[in-house]
């Protein structure tokens with residue numbers, strides 16, 4: 001490895017989307033990934049939902065990049081035969097007191113430029129989803145699901161076609177400022193070390209993005225927030241055809257345990273949100289099955305507790321600690337030519353093509369433009 005024009009740290013959906021956007025045959029771009037393969041971090045442990053952009057505060061990066069990213073994702077998926085379904089989503093009020101929250105979200109959606117949401121009565125919900133119980137609902141027709149792996153493979157292919165290089169098994173262990181560039185220190189799976197110089201650095205290291213920024217003097221602190229999922233068996237296909245979410249509670253972390261459907265039609269409950277001290281534990285406790293059942297049975301009356309089983313988990317890289325207010329994505333050039341992407345939790349998958357465009361804009365004029 002000689003010297004690089006741009007080094008991207010992390011080959012999750014964000015690093016790969018950025019690589020696809022900025023790669024050019026005349027640029028030397030390396031994507032460094034500590035794992036044996038790309039996309040095995042947060043990007044492979046999520047709900048694969050293309051979010052509408054309803055929940056996030058107006059003028060936040062999360063809102064703007066989610067809405068732009070959603071439009072781009074549907075275009076990319078359609079053009080490149082990436083598996084996706086625009087199945088829509090219902091946020092349901094299980095009791096009348098929750099209706100106010102749906103009205104607030106409907107308003108908020110408008111503020112974020114999402115004009116397609118509709119408030120539905122109990123009867124309209126029953127017509128749309130006869131097996132759901134709700135006093136009212138907010139319908140988001142633009143919400144969908146996508147294969148995160150197909151999407152990442154597409155981004156990687158595009159990056160490679162433009163001569164970017166993915167180097168797996170290569171962990172970044174140190175970074176030093178070196179004149180107008182950065183010296184990157186790495187270690188591979190066998191323990192061999194290697195260092196090289198890079199004019200620009202893009203930190204897309206997901207759960208370790210605060211550590212990477214810290215190598216250059218940054219002081220971000222991520223909080224790890226685990227989301228468990230439970231699978232649902234023995235439900236007839238077609239029982240539910242849309243994603244079903246509860247009305248969010250005040251100051252809630254995450255969107256509340258909800259019903260997701262994957263591209264093969266399998267149903268899951270989750271994710272919940274539990275702060276943990278280390279980003280390592282992906283086990284799902286047995287007790288989560290009965291807990292998730294009791295949290296969702298009011299609006300999913302067809303569920304039977306014995307058909308709910310512990311499944312997988314993912315970990316969110318949150319800048320928001322317990323009890324903190326909303327925290328936005330950080331996408332910032334903290335040092336000349338060094339862009340940090342920190343706190344890229346949900347809706348990061350949806351926003352990925354828009355985040356990549358933003359990073360590209362930040363780089364324009366920096367290197368060989």
Ligand SMILES: Cc1cc2nc3c(=O)[nH]c(=O)nc-3n(C[C@H](O)[C@H](O)[C@H](O)COP(=O)(O)OP(=O)(O)OC[C@H]3O[C@@H](n4cnc5c(N)ncnc54)[C@H](O)[C@@H]3O)c2cc1C
Pocket residue numbers: 009010011012013014015032033034035038039040041042043044045046047048049050051170171172173204205206207208209212226227271313314315316317344345346347348349350351
């Ligand atoms: C439970 C859960 C559900 C979610 N659901 C959705 C959803 O439905 N829709 C949506 O839009 N978003 C969702 N998200 C958010 C979305 O999954 C993330 O925003 C996105 O996957 C983050 O991608 P990333 O590339 O930043 O991180 P990652 O995929 O984790 O990629 C970072 C990569 O950096 C590598 N790395 C770390 N440190 C180093 C190092 N020192 N050297 C080299 N490589 C390193 C890691 O190995 C990893 O591969 C969800 C997240 C969670 C946790």
